[in-house]
Amino acid sequence: MIEFLQKAKASSQIIATLESKKKKELLLEMADNIEKNLDFIKEQNALDMENGKKMNLSSALMDRLFLDEKRIKAMANSVREIALLKEPVGRVLEGWINDDGLRIEKVSVPIGVIGVIYESRPNVTADVGALCFKSGNVAILKGGKEAFYSNKAIASILQEVLQKHDLPKEIISLLPDSSREGVDFLIKQDKFVDLIVPRGGEALIRYVSANATVPVVKHDKGLCHTYIHSDADIKMAIDIAINAKCDRPGVCNAMETLLVDSKIAPVILPKLKEAFDKEGTELRADKKALEYINVKEANEKDFDTEYLANILSIKLVDGVNEAIEHISKHGSGHSEAIVTNNYEVAEKFLNSVDAACVYVNASTRFTDGGVFGFGAEVGISTNKLHARGPMGINELTTYKFKIYGNGQIRN
Amino acid sequence: MIEFLQKAKASSQIIATLESKKKKELLLEMADNIEKNLDFIKEQNALDMENGKKMNLSSALMDRLFLDEKRIKAMANSVREIALLKEPVGRVLEGWINDDGLRIEKVSVPIGVIGVIYESRPNVTADVGALCFKSGNVAILKGGKEAFYSNKAIASILQEVLQKHDLPKEIISLLPDSSREGVDFLIKQDKFVDLIVPRGGEALIRYVSANATVPVVKHDKGLCHTYIHSDADIKMAIDIAINAKCDRPGVCNAMETLLVDSKIAPVILPKLKEAFDKEGTELRADKKALEYINVKEANEKDFDTEYLANILSIKLVDGVNEAIEHISKHGSGHSEAIVTNNYEVAEKFLNSVDAACVYVNASTRFTDGGVFGFGAEVGISTNKLHARGPMGINELTTYKFKIYGNGQIRN
Numbered sequence: 001m002i003e004f005l006q007k008a009k010a011s012s013q014i015i016a017t018l019e020s021k022k023k024k025e026l027l028l029e030m031a032d033n034i035e036k037n038l039d040f041i042k043e044q045n046a047l048d049m050e051n052g053k054k055m056n057l058s059s060a061l062m063d064r065l066f067l068d069e070k071r072i073k074a075m076a077n078s079v080r081e082i083a084l085l086k087e088p089v090g091r092v093l094e095g096w097i098n099d100d101g102l103r104i105e106k107v108s109v110p111i112g113v114i115g116v117i118y119e120s121r122p123n124v125t126a127d128v129g130a131l132c133f134k135s136g137n138v139a140i141l142k143g144g145k146e147a148f149y150s151n152k153a154i155a156s157i158l159q160e161v162l163q164k165h166d167l168p169k170e171i172i173s174l175l176p177d178s179s180r181e182g183v184d185f186l187i188k189q190d191k192f193v194d195l196i197v198p199r200g201g202e203a204l205i206r207y208v209s210a211n212a213t214v215p216v217v218k219h220d221k222g223l224c225h226t227y228i229h230s231d232a233d234i235k236m237a238i239d240i241a242i243n244a245k246c247d248r249p250g251v252c253n254a255m256e257t258l259l260v261d262s263k264i265a266p267v268i269l270p271k272l273k274e275a276f277d278k279e280g281t282e283l284r285a286d287k288k289a290l291e292y293i294n295v296k297e298a299n300e301k302d303f304d305t306e307y308l309a310n311i312l313s314i315k316l317v318d319g320v321n322e323a324i325e326h327i328s329k330h331g332s333g334h335s336e337a338i339v340t341n342n343y344e345v346a347e348k349f350l351n352s353v354d355a356a357c358v359y360v361n362a363s364t365r366f367t368d369g370g371v372f373g374f375g376a377e378v379g380i381s382t383n384k385l386h387a388r389g390p391m392g393i394n395e396l397t398t399y400k401f402k403i404y405g406n407g408q409i410r411n
Numbered sequence: 412m413i414e415f416l417q418k419a420k421a422s423s424q425i426i427a428t429l430e431s432k433k434k435k436e437l438l439l440e441m442a443d444n445i446e447k448n449l450d451f452i453k454e455q456n457a458l459d460m461e462n463g464k465k466m467n468l469s470s471a472l473m474d475r476l477f478l479d480e481k482r483i484k485a486m487a488n489s490v491r492e493i494a495l496l497k498e499p500v501g502r503v504l505e506g507w508i509n510d511d512g513l514r515i516e517k518v519s520v521p522i523g524v525i526g527v528i529y530e531s532r533p534n535v536t537a538d539v540g541a542l543c544f545k546s547g548n549v550a551i552l553k554g555g556k557e558a559f560y561s562n563k564a565i566a567s568i569l570q571e572v573l574q575k576h577d578l579p580k581e582i583i584s585l586l587p588d589s590s591r592e593g594v595d596f597l598i599k600q601d602k603f604v605d606l607i608v609p610r611g612g613e614a615l616i617r618y619v620s621a622n623a624t625v626p627v628v629k630h631d632k633g634l635c636h637t638y639i640h641s642d643a644d645i646k647m648a649i650d651i652a653i654n655a656k657c658d659r660p661g662v663c664n665a666m667e668t669l670l671v672d673s674k675i676a677p678v679i680l681p682k683l684k685e686a687f688d689k690e691g692t693e694l695r696a697d698k699k700a701l702e703y704i705n706v707k708e709a710n711e712k713d714f715d716t717e718y719l720a721n722i723l724s725i726k727l728v729d730g731v732n733e734a735i736e737h738i739s740k741h742g743s744g745h746s747e748a749i750v751t752n753n754y755e756v757a758e759k760f761l762n763s764v765d766a767a768c769v770y771v772n773a774s775t776r777f778t779d780g781g782v783f784g785f786g787a788e789v790g791i792s793t794n795k796l797h798a799r800g801p802m803g804i805n806e807l808t809t810y811k812f813k814i815y816g817n818g819q820i821r822n
Contacts, residue, residue, distance in 0.1 A: 209601070358813055371821070385796065385797040407650065409654035
């Protein structure tokens, strides 16, 4: 492992200074190579599917694992899109001349070696590999064991292109030891690894955060709220609530708790129930809300639960302050929304809610790198530092200061 | 402790949204209050000085600890300067309208609760407290035990102003349990603390990095190099080398190793020796360099040592590639310089050296927030993520996305 990490670290200097044009060409070649090896990928994926059956994976997991021609072509196209993104390295973020006449430039540079830990979907291997490559970083990938053969096949296809161009294959590689011990070793190698990105279940993320000495950018849970204020447009509020909960209940930007202002509750709650009934949503309401709708009673645990299912907690609040307080206590700092036409209340909510994304009059479902216009998404960070919220390729860079002098010394 | 941290976390919402004007007024009041309490501070500082004598602190440490009228007034003036810095919160970093018609703004916001661990100099208490306050953060300060009474006095003077304005004193406070156990507890409270900034010895920083679950921005050692290329101006090279080593040998941006191109060595090495002899610098050179100057021989350990003293390692290298390689192996990623008039070589050095600050034809001594023009310095980060190199007050903020819609739902 140490030898592998040394090679990875050494490779990071090569990829960091690779020309923009060359990176683009190689990524396009990688995309072509994925399509050329369609049969090989399907064959290796079939091995994973077979094992998955033996392991009794759920049908949802089996579906995420499965690769057919359409999905493999989509994977290649995603690599093509990444190839054509604007060069993330070398952007001059700021520049000035200081009192000593030094010309100072703050310039984006690759982070170095990035370890990414993820689960099930094999297309992540190609996506993350391509994103790291485009941003000048070495990618050390650790996928789930259920996708072992698929990930290995995809990585080897990308590496084939690297080696054809005399580049070390360590620039995009799978972690050689993919056991729990391997991961534990990786997250402590701050001499060789500059960043760990865990994407997956809460237990994994908690384990990595607690044990890593390498900096971590988490992609954690989303316990998102929508607050319907008393000055909300009724139809808009219902549309947004339905969309935030029902569009895709299993994702991190879906709403888990609906806060309804007690002033508007008598009017809107029955209408909300009607709309959610049509969607088959299970509603769990607090005592006060039960005065207006006949549904299951919510307990305190419900307000701390990311259901990832078509279930919604409902709570009545007296004004924006109570809404903000509830969110501050129960939210995960991911995405929070208010529906209102009141300027002052909207401003208060936007400024006081401490979350990566705060919405007025829109669904939390928009929290997404693609939707934001970042082109490709690395993930949605629940960190506060370095990257927060949807992460585009620019967030895979750091910066350095280049200082141009003509003999200056400090007195 | 938990109760204290809960209060600190709760206070972070208050300070985060405090008006810019109010923050400025309070900081100016704090500065006045420091001057008003000059005698009290001197009295408390005397207790520390007495204990310091009993603990047999070195004269250097005693000097760092000591506060007189001049130093206390300088402390107050530093708080005044921070008061007048440009507001770091609410800067719109980017803004655009996406395909769905959502208006997206990326806006700077406070980080939340920041724990700062530092040593000896009591003025850091006022400085860091003021910097965190100005940037809308709660500061939990843990100074060295040698400055116990001075730090306590300064914190209470700042808190007096907070309480006069009905603000919780936890906004700027000392860690109640300042023992090793207290620190160990603090760095694991990611529910309450958003960032830890350790400033101090290597052992402290290594301990905090290895054990914290809270994100850490390190202020680590500086093992800085200067490389004199064959196309360097001889006089400029000597001036820069002398300045980088001798101006203040005990600081992190001082040079520890001088790399001399073998082509220019016969001409420049005797002249360098003459100049360094005048400064009383102890030179330790590798075998090749010893052919031109008669000094002590350097061993491999020397090239990995941050002397923090008037000692310099010298090594001959064959060209820029060997210089870059040596720096990549032995450097600490802090500040690195080249002296050359060759455009291609300068570009290569600037782009290939992986450090926070890379200089052409200037002394590494310029790595400093004040010199860079940041107004006040939080420290010099040796992290790659979030903040790298000199940290100004803007680096004490993170960002959030504010999204303004008019009823958008995602399809």
